[in-house]
Amino acid sequence: MPFITILVEDNPTISETLVPALEELANARVVAIAATATGARQALERWRGQWQLMVVDLFLAAGSGLEVLQAVRQRNPSQHVYVLSNYATPDMRRRCQALGADGVFDKSTELDAFFEHCMGLPDPEPG
16 A cells, blocks of 8 residues: 655656656655645645655745644654755754654755665555
């Protein structure tokens, strides 16, 4: 059973590339794509406790990935949140992890590590 996944990414080209890669390499079924922090909160409301994987960019069309992390800070242990950004500096990694991110990966240099990590997640629990 695939992970019910919410993608928070404002670049349509990246979304179009990332969705099939997530589905193929990370056992994901992307059910929502949000380009803004507000859109991410709406997707969270729509999918409530059903989502199992969220992939968040830091810089969005409106708002930030940090706001999204704050919104999912308290979640079930079976819900995984990863930041995938071009701005994965050491300081930003610490900030994201302090807000509850399960991992932070650089889009340009750590995609393989991100997908390897996703492949190592335990099978999703039914939502």
